[in-house]
Amino acid sequence: MRRRRVELEKLEATLTQMASRCDGACATSPLEPCAIFDDIAALPAAAARSFTPGRAPKDA
Numbered sequence: 001m002r003r004r005r006v007e008l009e010k011l012e013a014t015l016t017q018m019a020s021r022c023d024g025a026c027a028t029s030p031l032e033p034c035a036i037f038d039d040i041a042a043l044p045a046a047a048a049r050s051f052t053p054g055r056a057p058k059d060a
Contacts, residue, residue, distance in 0.1 A: 021035040
């Protein structure tokens with residue numbers, strides 16, 4: 001449980017940063033590229049593979 005809680009806190013921090021970047025970059029002009037797509041593309045591939053909605057990671 002503790003490990004999962006730490007993981008969720010890191011996810012929350014990442015999503016907060018993404019939303020902040022979106023507010024700063026994307027909201028200024030609809031012609032600007034969306035920062036969210038850049039942020040998602042920059043995530044490590046392992047992070048994307050380990051997440052399955054509705055299921056705990058295998059090591060949890």
